[in-house]
Amino acid sequence: MLLDTNPIDSKRVIVALDFDNLNAAMALVDQLNPEECRLKVGKEMFTLFGPDWVRRLVDEGFDVFLDLKFHDIPNTVAKAVKAATSLGVWMVNVHASGGPDMIEAAKDAAMSSHNPSLLTAVTILTSMDERQFSAVYDENHIANKVTELALLAQNSGADGVVCSAKEAILLRQQVKSTFKLVTPGIRPTGSDVNDQKRIMTPSDAISSGVDYLVVGRPITQAKEPTNVLSSINASIKNIVYEN
Numbered sequence: 246m247l248l249d250t251n252p253i254d255s256k257r258v259i260v261a262l263d264f265d266n267l268n269a270a271m272a273l274v275d276q277l278n279p280e281e282c283r284l285k286v287g288k289e290m291f292t293l294f295g296p297d298w299v300r301r302l303v304d305e306g307f308d309v310f311l312d313l314k315f316h317d318i319p320n321t322v323a324k325a326v327k328a329a330t331s332l333g334v335w336m337v338n339v340h341a342s343g344g345p346d347m348i349e350a351a352k353d354a355a356m357s358s359h360n361p362s363l364l365t366a367v368t369i370l371t372s373m374d375e376r377q378f379s380a381v382y383d384e385n386h387i388a389n390k391v392t393e394l395a396l397l398a399q400n401s402g403a404d405g406v407v408c409s410a411k412e413a414i415l416l417r418q419q420v421k422s423t424f425k426l427v428t429p430g431i432r433p434t435g436s437d438v439n440d441q442k443r444i445m446t447p448s449d450a451i452s453s454g455v456d457y458l459v460v461g462r463p464i465t466q467a468k469e470p471t472n473v474l475s476s477i478n479a480s481i482k483n484i485v486y487e488n
């Protein structure tokens with residue numbers, strides 16, 4: 246059901262910072278308001294600029310999703326999650342396909358930290374279409390696998406999943422209403438699709454039950470990034486999804 250009421254969360258957009266140049270990234274960050282968006286730091290920027298830079302973003306008041314998608318044996322992932330949460334980040338993630346023991350170990354680590362972070366699990370990358378998917382899984386029904394991995398993640402203690410908004414309606418029928426759906430592959434109408442395959446517009450995604458929209462290049466590569474962010478926020482501000 247869609248209700249025309251005030252939004253619960255005014256920062257449902259997570260801006261994906263994928264830059265190889267710190268000055269360029271900070272020129273964008275300096276224009277952003279932590280009350281209007283969250284930030285995502287991924288493998289490229291974490292590798293180049295490290296934990297001190299992540300702490301700096303946290304100190305500037307941003308909720309940071311540290312998107313390192315850990316996937317290893319439970320002990321290693323737990324230690325990595327512990328290290329990640331010690332940076333003060335808002336969300337960390339693992340691959341759901343690492344299995345229940347790994348997700349449980351990650352959740353225990355995320356909870357026992359002095360700064361507990363949300364733990365999400367990546368289901369099937371939004372860059373995968375049926376052809377890519379069937380080359381890995383020997384089947385071609387992406388939504389079934391996403392649902393299977395989301396239920397596994399939920400039963401193992403994860404706070405939510407990273408999936409495509411295309412799976413949100415189905416997932417909302419199966420997972421708890423508090424289980425977070427975090428969706429990359431968000432493309433405002435007319436934007437370049439780039440390497441994303443399972444895409445949706447911001448308003449369609451929120452209307453389908455998504456909690457957080459991950460938006461990178463449509464904002465970061467725009468001539469006026471803050472205009473794009475403002476227009477996305479305006480397009481979703483009155484949409485509240487209720488199961």
Ligand SMILES: O=c1ccn([C@@H]2O[C@H](COP(=O)(O)O)[C@@H](O)[C@H]2O)c(=O)[nH]1
Nearest residue numbers: 261287369370371429430459460461462
């Ligand atoms: O399934 C996934 C998981 C993570 N990502 C990450 O999200 C952003 C998307 O950036 P765009 O520029 O908006 O395409 C990027 O950092 C990916 O690493 C994803 O796209 N899909």
